[in-house]
Structure formats: C-alpha cells, structure tokens
Amino acid sequence: ETITVTTNGETIEGSPQPAVEHVEEVITPIVTDPGRMRLVQIDPVEVGHIRRIEIEPGHFYEMKTVAVNPPVFLIPDFLTLEECERIKSLAQEKGLEKSRTVLRHSVDQAVDTNLDPYFNKDTFTKFDEDGNQFLNIAEARKALTYVEGIGNMSDQAFTYFIDIVVDLDSDRFLSDLEFRRIPLIMTKISEWIANHQDLEKWDPDDLARMKKGPDRLSHQVWMKRPVYDESKNITNRLIGLTGLHPDIINTSEELQVVHYTPGGHYHAHHDSTNFIADRPCSHTAHLYPPDPTRHLHSARICRYMTVLYYLADTEEGGETAFPAADNETFSESTMVKDNKTIEPSNLSMHCKDANLYVRPKKRMAVMWYNHFFDHNTGWMGDRNLFAFHGGCDVIKGEKWIANNWINVDNNYEIQMKFHYESLHKTDEPVINTDITPKAAETTEDQKSPPDETEQETPHNAAGESIKSEENVVQLKQEL
Ligand SMILES: O=C(O)CCC(=O)C(=O)O
Numbered sequence: 001e002t003i004t005v006t007t008n009g010e011t012i013e014g015s016p017q018p019a020v021e022h023v024e025e026v027i028t029p030i031v032t033d034p035g036r037m038r039l040v041q042i043d044p045v046e047v048g049h050i051r052r053i054e055i056e057p058g059h060f061y062e063m064k065t066v067a068v069n070p071p072v073f074l075i076p077d078f079l080t081l082e083e084c085e086r087i088k089s090l091a092q093e094k095g096l097e098k099s100r101t102v103l104r105h106s107v108d109q110a111v112d113t114n115l116d117p118y119f120n121k122d123t124f125t126k127f128d129e130d131g132n133q134f135l136n137i138a139e140a141r142k143a144l145t146y147v148e149g150i151g152n153m154s155d156q157a158f159t160y161f162i163d164i165v166v167d168l169d170s171d172r173f174l175s176d177l178e179f180r181r182i183p184l185i186m187t188k189i190s191e192w193i194a195n196h197q198d199l200e201k202w203d204p205d206d207l208a209r210m211k212k213g214p215d216r217l218s219h220q221v222w223m224k225r226p227v228y229d230e231s232k233n234i235t236n237r238l239i240g241l242t243g244l245h246p247d248i249i250n251t252s253e254e255l256q257v258v259h260y261t262p263g264g265h266y267h268a269h270h271d272s273t274n275f276i277a278d279r280p281c282s283h284t285a286h287l288y289p290p291d292p293t294r295h296l297h298s299a300r301i302c303r304y305m306t307v308l309y310y311l312a313d314t315e316e317g318g319e320t321a322f323p324a325a326d327n328e329t330f331s332e333s334t335m336v337k338d339n340k341t342i343e344p345s346n347l348s349m350h351c352k353d354a355n356l357y358v359r360p361k362k363r364m365a366v367m368w369y370n371h372f373f374d375h376n377t378g379w380m381g382d383r384n385l386f387a388f389h390g391g392c393d394v395i396k397g398e399k400w401i402a403n404n405w406i407n408v409d410n411n412y413e414i415q416m417k418f419h420y421e422s423l424h425k426t427d428e429p430v431i432n433t434d435i436t437p438k439a440a441e442t443t444e445d446q447k448s449p450p451d452e453t454e455q456e457t458p459h460n461a462a463g464e465s466i467k468s469e470e471n472v473v474q475l476k477q478e479l
C-alpha cells in the first residue's frame with residue numbers, strides 16, 4: 001500500500017505516513033441560524049496534516065492535506081475494492097463514449113437544421129469508407145479536396161488544419177457534426193487556408209496548440225446514483241466526509257466515470273465557471289424567473305467541490321496535477337518554475353512542473369474546493385483560481401477515475417428551491433420570491449470575458465444533461 005504525492009518538488013512516498021498527529025474528529029455541518037443551511041469548508045491546517053475522521057460509526061478514514069490553497073485532501077481508503085470494480089463494470093456495460101465538450105453539444109443544436117447540398121449526412125457517409133462514423137485524415141482529405149486551397153496543402157498542413165480549425169473535440173477524427181458545421185465557418189476556413197499555406201509563417205500560438213494536442217482525450221459515461229450506489233453507501237460516506245447537508249449531495253450531478261488509455265489526458269482547467277452576474281448556474285437555470293435576455297448569457301457550471309475517485313492503479317503517468325496549488329500568484333497562460341517559463345495548462349509537457357501532482361491509487365479519493373467559503377454568509381464565495389487542475393498523460397497501463405461534482409448555486413434561495421424541487425418532484429416551488437441573481441462582487445471576473453475552459457455538459461441528478469439553451473450563442477461567438 002503506497003501513496004505517492006509530490007508537493008513543491010518534495011515527494012512523499014511510502015505507506016500513508018503513520019500520522020504524526022492523529023486528530024479524531026467528525027465533520028458536521030455548522031448550523032448557527034437554525035433553519036439556515038451553511039456550507040462547510042474543511043480547514044486544511046497545513047500540508048501533511050492527517051486527520052482520522054469517523055464517517056461511519058466505529059469506522060475511521062484517514063484524510064491527509066496535500067495543499068492548502070486550494071485545500072486538497074487525499075482519502076486513501078475511501079472506496080472499497082468491490083465498489084471500484086462494480087463502478088468500472090457498470091460503466092463498461094453502459095458503454096463509454098468519447099468525451100464531448102459543451103462546444104460540441106452546441107454544434108449538435110446549431111447544425112441539425114443545416115441542410116447544405118454538400119456538407120450533409122449523405123456526403124459524409126459516402127466518404128466514410130470504413131463506415132466507422134468518423135472521417136479519418138485520409139477520408140477527410142478526399143471529402144474536402146474541392147475546398148479551395150486544400151488541394152495543394154501538404155499532408156502535415158492539412159492535419160494541422162483539421163486539428164485547429166475543424167476538429168472541435170480534438171479527437172483527430174471528423175464526426176458528421178463537425179463535417180456539417182463546415183459551411184458555417186467557411187469564411188474562417190478560407191482565411192485560415194490563405195494565411196497558413198506556408199508552415200514557416202505559422203502563428204506561434206497555433207503551433208503551440210498543435211504540440212499541446214487535444215484538451216481532453218478520454219472516454220466517459222454518466223451514471224445515476226441508484227445504479228452505482230443502490231444502498232447509498234458511497235453517498236452517505238460522501239455526506240460524512242464533506243460535512244455538507246445531505247440535500248446538497250443528493251441533488252448534485254450524476255457520477256462521471258472516465259477511462260484513459262496511454263496518451264490520454266485532460267489539460268489543466270477549472271471545474272467551475274467564474275461568477276458573472278446574470279449568468280445562471282446550469283443546474284438551477286430553470287428556476288430563475290423568465291428573462292427575455294436569457295439567451296444572451298450562457299449558463300455557468302457551478303461546482304463548489306470536486307471529489308475524484310481512482311478506480312484503478314495506473315502503471316505509469318496519469319497523475320492528477322494542480323499546477324498552481326499553494327503558488328503565490330496565478331496565471332493560466334504562463335508560470336515560472338525552476339527559472340523556466342512554462343504553459344501550466346499543458347500537462348503533456350509540464351505534469352511534473354505542477355506544484356502538486358497525485359499518483360492514481362485505487363480506492364483513493366482526492367477532494368478539493370473549487371470555490372472559497374464566505375464566512376459572512378456561510379455560503380459559496382468566489383471561485384478559487386488556484387484549483388486549476390487536470391490529468392497528466394497516461395504513459396503505461398490504464399487510468400480509471402470517477403468524478404463526483406458537488407453543485408451549489410451562489411444564490412442561496414435558488415439552491416434551496418432546487419433542493420425542494422429535486423427532492424419533492426413538484427411543480428410548486430417552496431420559495432416564490434422575486435429572486436434575481438446576486439450582483440457580481442467586484443472581481444476581475446466582471447471585466448474578463450466568460451471562461452472559455454471547455455467543460456463537460458453536466459448531468460443533473462435526474463439524469464438529464466443540463467444543456468444551456470445559450471449554447472448557440474457560444475457557437476456564434478466562436479465563429
Ligand atoms: O483525470 C484526472 O486526474 C483529472 C480529471 C478532471 O479534472 C476532470 O475530469 O474534470
């Protein structure tokens with residue numbers, strides 16, 4: 001039984017350390033104002049701090065702090081071996097799909113109505129010679145020969161062109177949706193081809209993106225609680241671990257199971273979107289009063305915490321990395337590490353430059369806060385940028401994880417309404433006040449454009465994907 005954690009260059013390896021200081025505690029929700037729910041944010045104390053928490057009567061779990069900002073904890077024996085095996089086999093039974101992004105969902109909607117004489121399903125099928133529902137590079141080349149400028153492009157330039165301009169999910173194949181989207185971006189395509197005939201003249205950003213590869217390369221499936229956790233063992237343990245009110249855990253997203261093979265990774269990103277006034281959370285968007293300008297604001301993904309489980313050991317690579325954990329400053333685009341300037345999000349190149357990286361360990365949970373806790377309101381504060389994280393390239397073997405995201409709306413009343421509606425399945429909302437999104441606090445977020453980090457479309461507890469109707473707007477912005 002070994003766990004390996006590297007924090008700021010210092011590797012802690014070996015059995016989970018015999019605790020220097022064993023603090024036995026039960027984490028319980030703090031209720032000051034009776035009836036008013038509060039969130040909990042567990043004090044990390046300091047890196048290396050170990051607690052033993054009694055989650056089930058007489059059953060203690062070790063919880064170790066590996067970063068303070070954001071607070072990141074490891075719980076080595078959180079899941080049982082049987083639970084790991086069961087979740088994996090259920091995931092395989094259900095079938096994993098290539099990880100899709102919000103952007104790609106937006107294309108589903110935008111292109112479905114597009115009936116182009118050439119870029120349509122029939123043409124796609126004709127060129128999909130191997131019939132695998134995707135055009136590989138050779139098939140795509142044939143299908144696109146008629147586009148001006150493609151004919152005299154080198155193979156390498158064509159590959160780059162597909163990767164950068166056409167292949168939205170960066171899986172290096174064209175799906176029929178990506179193919180049918182082409183006429184919508186024809187202007188952009190012609191411009192791009194005109195400016196990139198010559199590889200020497202390439203924009204360094206484009207070249208960097210090529211080297212970085214796809215943002216996310218994995219397969220995934222969503223699973224409902226009654227399926228993977230019939231007797232609610234895991235759910236109750238999660239309630240005990242987080243100290244959050246059961247309603248929050250019970251109404252959070254489904255479990256997302258992810259499988260990576262060698263080369264698979266997820267470049268560093270934020271799991272939660274920054275707070276912007278008038279942009280509702282996707283999980284509660286339907287509860288806001290009707291707003292005629294709603295379509296102008298895309299929904300945010302509001303995830304107070306992430307609890308990630310490792311369902312298997314990985315032979316080599318596949319670490320979960322937090323490039324900026326406990327750093328003094330944060331920048332998503334550049335970071336100075338050991339006198340080198342690096343792009344911290346590129347985990348294929350800079351996994352080991354991350355301030356914190358955790359080696360996958362079967363049964364272990366990694367838990368962290370994507371937001372601060374507001375001590376005045378007892379509720380969710382701003383997003384903590386230092387929670388920027390991702391999954392490094394798997395080098396050897398496989399990586400299996402499951403994400404348990406814990407959703408909280410910044411707006412307390414809306415979150416309460418959401419609990420009521422989800423748990424009582426009624427159309428009659430319990431709170432019927434004139435609720436408007438809380439005004440944005442004065443943060444940089446207000447000035448900066450919406451977060452462009454590609455995120456998965458979350459699934460709600462009932463199993464429907466939480467699609468924002470505003471996706472089309474996002475697509476337009478992209479074009
Ligand atoms: O694979 C990992 O270790 C991290 C995955 C992750 O960050 C995510 O799925 O959001």
Ligand SMILES: [Fe+2]
Pocket residue numbers: 269270271389390
């Ligand atoms: Fe993530």
